[in-house]
Amino acid sequence: MSLFVKKITNTFKQLLSRKGRSLLTILGIVIGVAGVIIIVSLGAGAQTLVLGQITKLGTNLIGILPGKSNEKGPPAAVFGVQVTTLTANDVEAIKDTSKVPHAVGVASFVRGNATVISGRESVDTTFSATDGSYPRVQDVEMDRGVFFSDEEGRAGANVIVLGYDVADQLFPNGDELGQIVKVQTNGNNSTAIPFRVIGVQKKLGNVFFQNQDDQVFIPFPIGQKQFLGINYIQFVRVKADSTDNVKSTIEDIQRVLRDQHRIKDIENDDFSVRDLADAIKILTSITDGLRMFLGLMAGISLVVGGIGIMNIMLVTVSERTREIGLRKAIGATSKQIRDQFLFEAVILTSLGGVFGIIVGSLISYLIAVGARYAGYDWSFVISPTAIILAVGVSVLTGITFGLYPAIKAAKLNPIDALRYE
Amino acid sequence: MLIDLKNITKEYDNSGVVTRVLHGISLEVEEGEFLSIMGPSGSGKSTLMHIIGFLDRPSTGIYNFNNEDTKDFPDDDLARIRNERIGFVFQSFNLLARTSVLDNVILPLTYSKLENHIERATKALESVGLGQRLGFMSNQISGGQKQRVAIARALVCDPKVIFADEPTGNLDSKSGATVMNILQKLNDEGRTIILVTHDRTVAEHAKRIITIRDGMIVMDEKIANQIRNVPVEDRD
Known part of the structure; x- marks a missing residue:
């Protein structure tokens, strides 16, 4: 030893x-x-x-929020401050491929709370009003049915796509496609608007501590005008055609928005364009x-x-x-x-x-x-x-x-x- | 000459108050002697034993051990001498608690260069009649047995001298007699024994008694009728 x-x-x-x-x-x-x-x-x-x-959201994703922010901190809109400078005209300009050549999808968003009613069942949830391009921008897959088309989105058709959990609660038997649900905002005071269910999203789980399956998607104009009664856009997401082009696309978008808002000095930007690399x-x-x-x-x-x-x-x-x-x-x-x-x-x-x-x-x-x-x-x-x-x-x-x-x-x-x- | 003390003094300095405990002790001890150091408490007999046993150094005087002047030995050399040449037996046994009898006896070997620890310790325990108690914990045995374990521990490195400081002080007379018999047997085998006691009957087990009073040797006598072989019943 x-x-x-x-x-x-x-x-x-x-x-x-x-x-x-x-x-x-x-x-x-x-x-x-x-x-x-x-x-x-x-x-x-x-x-x-x-x-x-x-990364689940996709590394090609670019977010546009109204309101200026400094490079390192989050934009003011994150804290719930209402900034109204982002409009449909801005989005149309970004969609112009001569100005922003590498953007393959642009989706506008407004969000709010809503109650979805089917017969005697009702679910309090969040609605996201967006364009038909949404599934392409965020790589979302459907569990059943389809997402609404660009046409339906633009026209404000009364169609709705349910998050997985919402569908599960309202239609435990899975027979929701084609059914009519009513969506009500502002509690029970406003009139309920009927929607036809055309799709159910795949189960996503939690992202950023939010249950992604507890929401519904409706065409952008209905959410913006009828539910929220506003003229501006809360945020925009843009997908670039490749990760390499994210930076140049951000610059293009910034140029377009400065042009739109007649901003000469970068210091006076009234928007923030970020990609996920920044967020990371x-x-x-x-x-x-x-x-x-x-x-x-x-x-x-x-x-x-x-x-x-x-x-x-x-x-x-x-x-x-x-x-x-x-x-x-x-x-x-x-x-x-x-x-x-x-x-x-x-x-x-x-x-x-x-x-x-x-x-x-x-x-x-x-x-x-x-x-x-x-x-x-x-x-x-x-x-x-x-x-x-x-x-x-x-x-x-x-x-x-x-x-x-x-x-x-x-x-x-x-x-x-x-x-x- | 094994131990040769010349005019040894010892003073303690207690924050400026100097107390002289030994006043010029001269003493010669041959190899193979059985010496008792006797004296009342406070006489300086323990201090003397500590100095002879290299647990302490004298203030002045010369101490030759095995014909070598030990004055300039560094502490580590003294530790080595204590380990190799000297065995101590104390009044209060000083066994390690919650440690087996065998491990207690092995303890000095862990500080030595010697090998075969278990064999040596077993042999030492057998020589004090405790060959059957190796695995016992030190708190599971009687006082007499504890002191015999302590003797085995003192023996295990095969020392020249064994110092016993009131070895029977905490024992009943029978256990005490057993311990004294063992010490005499060790002396018969040629080992030098130095016994410190205040008790004349215990001291008379030795062949020579020196008496100390107030830090000085007042008597140095040869014992003609050494007390020997007091019969004891084996209680183990």
Whole structure:
């Protein structure tokens, strides 16, 4: 048996002879390491979730929102401020292929709340009023039936496409196609407008914490004029023909809109054109910042755990004064005593690190399972960097905070130590 | 000459108040002797034992061990001497709690260069009659047995000298007699035994008694009628 292995087994024997104490000692480290693992894993999971959802929307997608925004922050429209500068004329100009050659689909949107009624059943949901080009812009697939055509969309035909959950609630038997539903906005005061169901969207799940299956689609003019009674467009989505052309398309759209709105100075833009790369950048910078902050908090808990170890090791040293005296009397050198206590501290913290990784991974896994059960496309990510970092930090805390008690033990005078009661 | 002390003094400095415990002790101990150091409490006998046993250093004076002046030995060398040449038996046993009898005896070996720890420890325990108690925890055995484990621990590195500081102090008379018999047997095998006690009857198990009073040797006598082989019932 090599000397090192012997040393480890001896130390383990020592620690096992004080199981309760050892367990309490490492608790702080277990919690600290588990905290780091969970936070880093949750951060990574949330990030992949959000990024995955963005890419799900399609990387060729460009969004136009009314109102100016600075490069890094979200546009004012996101916060619910009504900006009325985006109009049908603007959209027509963008659709002009001589001005924006790489746009293959343009869809205008207005949204609002609505109650969809079928017989005695009714569902409170969100309506999206858009153009017939919508499925091409956002790569949406139908479960049954069809989306309304460009013609129907433009004309404001009384046709409706249901989200999966809405269809499921109103027509549990799946016989909705061709049926008439009534849609009412502003509570029950306005008159209900009848629509013919022509399609049901495929199940999409949650995107950005919104249930994409809990909405209905109606032709743009009905939503804009009859339901909302407005003249402007809330937002526009444009699809570029390829990812490479996204940037140039954004520039084209900006040029068109400045022309439309007679804006000479970029500073005075009253719209924002963004692609998903921007959104990804913003989101990544936010989540990265959050992860770093939370990781730091967890790191602080590791240091607190280390101080806990130091405290208990100090108590242990004074409790074991007689033992230290005896060990010195039978031939242990000061260095050997110091190493023994340091080794115990390092083994304790390493054990704490291992338990912490197990506990942290387990909890992260359970959270991932829970999130998936709740309908999120959550992936269980354990970062090796986090593990290495957590274990490295915990061993380092062991050495740092174990050193002082160990030196204190080594300095004890054997006679005083033997006399100690 | 195994132990040769010349005019040893020891002073303690307690925040400016100097207390002199030993006032010039000179003492020679040959290899194979059985010496008792006797004296009332506070006489300095324990301090003397600590100095002879390299647990402490004298303030002044010369200490030759095995014909070598130990004055300039660094602490680590003293630790090595304690490990290889000296075995200690204490009044309060000082066994490691929640540790097996065998592991307690192995303990000094972990600080030595010697190998075959288990065999050596087993042999040492057999020589004190505890060959059947190897796996017992140190808190599962009687006081007398604990002291015998301590003797086995003192023996395990095959030292030249065994120091016993009031080894029977915490024992009933029968266990005490067993312990003294073992020490005498070890002396018969050629090992030097130095016993510290305040009890004349215990001291008389030795072949020579020195008496200390107020930090000075006041008497150095050879014992003609060493107390030997007090019969004890085997209670184990």
